[in-house]
Amino acid sequence: MPLLANVDPWIFTFSAITVIVTVAMGFWSAKKSKTASDFFVAGRSVGVGMNASAISGEYLSAASFMGVAGMVMSSGYDALWYPVCYACGYLFLLLFIAGPLRRFGAYTIPDFAEGRFDSPVFRKIAVVFVLFIGFFYTMPQMKGAGVTLAYIFKDIEWIGGAKGLPYWVGVVLVGAVITLNVALGGMKGITLVQAFQYWIKMFAISVPVFVLMSVHSHYGNHLQANLVKPSAGMTSQGDASTSLETAAALNRKVLPEKAPKDETWINPFGPLTTKAAKAAGLSAEESKPYSLLYTYSLIIALVCGTAGLPHILVRFYTNPDGVAAKRTTMWVMILIGVFYVFPPVFGVMGRNLMPELYNGLAGVKGTDGVVLNLPLILTEKYGTLGAVLSGITCAGAFAAFMSTFSGLLVSMTGALAHDIYGRILRPKSTPEDRMRMFKFCAVICGVGAILLGFLVETFEINKLVGWAFAIAATSYFPLLFLATWWRNITMKGAATGMLAGGSLSLVAIASTMLADQAKWAEGLKIWYTTHPLARTLAEQPAIWALPLAIVLMIVVSRLTRSEVPADIRMKMLVLHAPEKLGLKQEYIQEHQAGH
């Protein structure tokens, strides 16, 4: 077969199996999805174990599977905040939002927005945000798929003599497979697929780590090889010599020029958080306060962003009741918490064993590719074992793009088919009409995502994900938090805070990107260089944009207090009273009688 020459058979086999099983499961579950409720919320009958696996599968995206390891390798300690906060955001969701949101019993977040405020206008605003955050989160998945596939098949030789695989092939492949799955089976269809993909990812990230550790020594030893010097004259002589001995025992390779030095890498306040201060020419000591500020703002964005991502929230509606919603969240935290211990291990080992990645270009050719490449170091000693493990991590990466994209596609399709078509354009449509519309919208969104994927080849994956998180943290999170716990919030207050928080943080982040990349924004770049505080706050806006959104919501709600819905006490009861009291049923009857 001339077509497959120069492609590692193991990598090809494992990736192909993941894709084929995904398609097969999609067809199989399509037979089981029959009603509109199956399509939008999986019939509200997903069990705790299955739903927790599916949520975890959806959540662990390309950024988690490959990006975290790459960032730990390139930036060290500071990058650890990403996995920690990705996992802990769920705690916030559990403590304040999961139970009430499920009890309210809507199909989508815009449903909640309209129901809570009795305002069709607010549904429209909420839909726009769902689509906006959804597409932002989709672009990096698409980019990841394109880049990874191109990387796996970089040495492929075509019959005409051309080499390699273009970027668009991966985008189209992943986009088409998932669009097919979602159109066939809706939410019910992808629940099974995502649950399956969680376990693929867990297997693909943990098994290679254990094998690598058994051959090349454990996690702690690899960290020990990095010298610590927190402040001058601090390190004891013994400590430093232990590090050097460990490094020698591990056969640590010489770090290239581009790699950060040991002490900035292993200690907090390293290259990731001090960029703005370093650009302004501040010393290490002077830049620490900026770095602390950056760290806090990053933590807020990630923790609150997780609790405000619409494609994660929509999954809570698939639980049978509020108690199940809480139990599910508990299991999700265990499943993703265990997962997130592993990616940093790749980063730490990669630094000692494969430092040549520091010299690579951006993306999978550089440190982002450490998860895919590191297992190959076993090839020297154990032959095919390295290739087999590398094949497994590639399959895990595929599972990551596919499952996250499935979740996004369902939530965006839900927004179009349920909120725009079913509620705004044709409120009298039958459930069958809406189901047909769901399939149609799935294809529209899928094609849209593929086209957007073509545009983002040159963007950085982590930046795009960061945008989505910052916008969610400053718009949806304050909305959900106040709407569930503060009865006096009005539609105008909620909308003002949400629009101001979300759009200002977007503008702030966009301005730093323009300053870095656009020629005509040269002036801004110079201004940012001399104002490291402004630069830090613009790069990580959550620390000011979230309080701003909350304050605006409170102030505007106070000014428009006459517009608090009349039946607010009943609404709050439905949100907070245990389901066993049967208030939900009463509420629905009352509402139907009123119309």
Next chain:
Amino acid sequence: MQPPEKPDIHSEAFLHMLMRRQLRLSIACATTFLVTLLGLPLLNYFAPELMATRIFGFTLTWLIVGILFFPLVWIISFVFIRRSIALEEAEVDEVARGNASAERK
């Protein structure tokens, strides 16, 4: 349907009690979590030597953030879920008892 005498689930007082109890539990759990999460950068800032202590090769701060933080979050959420489910059951019980006494009258 006879309106129950006490506690009246449609009364302002009942809603207040319900929300206050649940919010108190949520805030207690969130405070434990936030103090740890937001305290770590402060410790890194003010006690760098302590946080750089080596344990099995890890620096203390790496060990906490990279590994130990996850079990802490599990414990907090486990406690929260048990308490909040117990809270809901107590609420349902109270209402049921209220209904029963209303019927007796």
